[in-house]
Amino acid sequence: MLKLVFLGRLEDLAGVGEMLVPLDGGQTLSGVLAGLPGDLAAALQGPKVKLAQNGALLPPGAEPVLADGDELAFLPPVSGG
Amino acid sequence: MLKLVFLGRLEDLAGVGEMLVPLDGGQTLSGVLAGLPGDLAAALQGPKVKLAQNGALLPPGAEPVLADGDELAFLPPVSGG
Amino acid sequence: MRNVRLLTAPFDPNAEIDPFARAHPEAGAIASFVGKVRPGGGVEALELSHYPPLTLPGMETLADEAMRRWPLMGVLLLHRTGLLYPGEPIVMVAAVSSHRRAAFEATDFVMDHLKSDSWFWKREQVGGQWRWIEPRGEDHADLKRWQA
Amino acid sequence: MRNVRLLTAPFDPNAEIDPFARAHPEAGAIASFVGKVRPGGGVEALELSHYPPLTLPGMETLADEAMRRWPLMGVLLLHRTGLLYPGEPIVMVAAVSSHRRAAFEATDFVMDHLKSDSWFWKREQVGGQWRWIEPRGEDHADLKRWQA
Numbered sequence: 528m529l530k531l532v533f534l535g536r537l538e539d540l541a542g543v544g545e546m547l548v549p550l551d552g553g554q555t556l557s558g559v560l561a562g563l564p565g566d567l568a569a570a571l572q573g574p575k576v577k578l579a580q581n582g583a584l585l586p587p588g589a590e591p592v593l594a595d596g597d598e599l600a601f602l603p604p605v606s607g608g
Numbered sequence: 609m610l611k612l613v614f615l616g617r618l619e620d621l622a623g624v625g626e627m628l629v630p631l632d633g634g635q636t637l638s639g640v641l642a643g644l645p646g647d648l649a650a651a652l653q654g655p656k657v658k659l660a661q662n663g664a665l666l667p668p669g670a671e672p673v674l675a676d677g678d679e680l681a682f683l684p685p686v687s688g689g
Numbered sequence: 690m691r692n693v694r695l696l697t698a699p700f701d702p703n704a705e706i707d708p709f710a711r712a713h714p715e716a717g718a719i720a721s722f723v724g725k726v727r728p729g730g731g732v733e734a735l736e737l738s739h740y741p742p743l744t745l746p747g748m749e750t751l752a753d754e755a756m757r758r759w760p761l762m763g764v765l766l767l768h769r770t771g772l773l774y775p776g777e778p779i780v781m782v783a784a785v786s787s788h789r790r791a792a793f794e795a796t797d798f799v800m801d802h803l804k805s806d807s808w809f810w811k812r813e814q815v816g817g818q819w820r821w822i823e824p825r826g827e828d829h830a831d832l833k834r835w836q837a
Numbered sequence: 838m839r840n841v842r843l844l845t846a847p848f849d850p851n852a853e854i855d856p857f858a859r860a861h862p863e864a865g866a867i868a869s870f871v872g873k874v875r876p877g878g879g880v881e882a883l884e885l886s887h888y889p890p891l892t893l894p895g896m897e898t899l900a901d902e903a904m905r906r907w908p909l910m911g912v913l914l915l916h917r918t919g920l921l922y923p924g925e926p927i928v929m930v931a932a933v934s935s936h937r938r939a940a941f942e943a944t945d946f947v948m949d950h951l952k953s954d955s956w957f958w959k960r961e962q963v964g965g966q967w968r969w970i971e972p973r974g975e976d977h978a979d980l981k982r983w984q985a
Contacts, residue, residue: 534740535810536821582742600740606811606822615888616958617969663890681888687959687970702858702867707851710871714924717875719850720868720944723858724937727865776862789872789948790979796868797941831938 529559529593532600533571540570554593577602610640610674613681614652621651635674658683690763693752695745697771702781709765713785716762720792721783722800728775734814735773744770744808751807755784755799759791766799768809801831838911841900843893845919850929857913861933864910868940869931870948876923882962883921892918892956899950903932906946907939914947916957949979 529548533541548559556578560568570576578585579600585591593599610629614622629640637659641649651657659666660681666672674680690712702723710719726735752764765783773779780803784795803809811822838860850871858867874883900912913931921927928951932943951957959970 532740534738534808538738539821579740579743584743598742600742602740602743602808603810604824605805605807605809606824613888615886615956619886620969660888660891665891679890681890683888683891683956684958685972686953686955686957687972703851703855706854710850715876717873719871719873722869722937722941723867725865725867727935728863787875789870793870793941793945793948800937800941 528595530596530598531559532598534601535603535605537567537570537576537601537603541567550593550595556591556593556599559593559599571601573603575604609676611677611679612640613679615681616684616686618648618651618657618682618684622648631674631676637672637674637680640674640680652682654684656685691749691752691756692763693745693748693766694768695739695748696767696769699773699777700767700769700781702778705765705767705781706783709763709783710785713762716785717787718789718792719783719785720789720796721765722781722796723778724780724800725778726773726775731815732775732813733817734775735779736812736814736819737770737773737779738810738812739770740808747807748803751799751802754802755795758798759784759786759795761786761791761795764795764799766803768803768807770809798835801835805829805832839897839900839904840911841893841896841914842916843887843896844915844917847921847925848915848917848929850926853913853915853929854931857911857931858933861910864933865935866937866940867931867933868937868944869913870929870944871926872928872948873926874921874923879963880923880961881965882923883927884960884962884967885918885921885927886958886960887918888956895955896951899947899955902950903943903947907932907934907943909934909939909943912943912947914951916951916955918957946983949983953977953980 529550531546531548533544538544548562560571580591581598610631612627612629614625619625629643641652660683661672662679692709706721748766752766755764761784763785767781769779782796782799784792786792812819813822840857854869896914900914903912909932911933915929917927930944930947932940934940960967961970
């Protein structure tokens with residue numbers, strides 16, 4: 528299983544702050560996204576959304592190799608002001 | 609009589625913070641300065657020393673008309689820092 | 690002294706600055722900043738969410754960076770999370786140094802980076818409805834001031 | 838609220854900022870600065886003399902100028918005179934506004950002008966001897982930042 532964490536407005540869109548998903552779509556990000564509702568998957572791939580794997584920020588465009596028990600966080604732009 | 613006020617290091621040089629002087633050298637600044645010790649008079653005319661007459665700052669190079677009871681303050685550069 | 694904390698309950702800035710200032714009797718200059726939930730505009734509450742694995746480590750890195758850039762004796766950096774009401778402090782930053790310029794600049798630097806380069810998401814409640822606060826272009830402009 | 842005072846006895850910055858902050862519940866941002874007599878360097882005491890007819894009026898004009906330049910809700914400006922000892926506060930400036938940039942800039946502006954464009958003369962006692970503190974070029978450079 529993989530734990531997905533949705534921050535900011537992505538939490539509203541997902542309807543939950545965290546979600547456990549099986550890794551049966553392969554150990555790739557695109558495999559995981561394919562198993563999610565289309566609008567959520569699209570938002571998670573937005574150009575300004577950053578990713579953190581197990582609490583470590585990933586470089587833009589990284590294609591993480593996911594392992595059972597990993598936590599993958601989706602971080603939209605912060606609010607400022 | 610005229611009250612002279614010496615600020616900052618001018619007070620050290622004058623040896624006093626305030627001094628009453630007669631106006632018998634005329635009602636001009638140069639008349640007053642002529643009655644003071646030469647080194648003090650020179651310091652009071654330093655290019656960075658500002659003057660205030662009765663609490664109002666005078667423009668650089670002003671030649672105030674002095675009257676009996678006036679207060680004339682000599683203000684060297686402030687310390688900063 | 691580096692005092693960096695993420696707070697889940699209301700705090701009193703004056704109760705924080707006092708021990709911080711006393712901890713640095715050798716300081717010549719203390720600059721500080723407090724940002725509060727602005728009353729008015731119909732805002733009933735503000736909610737700050739964050740991502741724990743990144744947020745506090747990011748704040749600590751930011752305080753370290755300020756201490757690296759300026760000759761500071763100490764940095765105080767406090768930030769609220771959770772539900773806040775109008776008038777409550779959200780953030781407090783203070784810096785102590787020998788001279789004023791370093792203390793001012795470091796405080797300003799930390800605030801600019803907290804606003805645009807840290808891991809907080811804010812939403813506000815207006816008329817019973819929650820809405821997310823969007824990024825502001827002004828904050829990114831503020832951040833660019835420090836990229837020499 | 839404009840709170841401008843010339844003080845002849847030691848003061849506690851924390852006791853000053855508290856009522857000032859409370860007087861502006863509508864504020865979103867409070868920036869403040871405290872400058873103290875730096876311990877070290879063998880300085881035993883600092884004496885600040887001033888010229889009463891100009892000093893306080895000059896401070897009031899400076900506070901007014903800050904309120905004219907930035908959208909501030911209040912300015913606090915306190916300055917000591919007389920004999921001060923290491924660790925004692927000399928000056929305190931605070932500004933409250935809706936947003937942080939105005940509060941920061943106004944505080945910085947007032948400090949820069951107090952340092953170079955106000956009526957205080959300082960001398961320090963080292964090894965029992967008094968010596969006048971000379972003007973610093975750095976302060977005039979700081980002042981030029983505000984001349985647009």
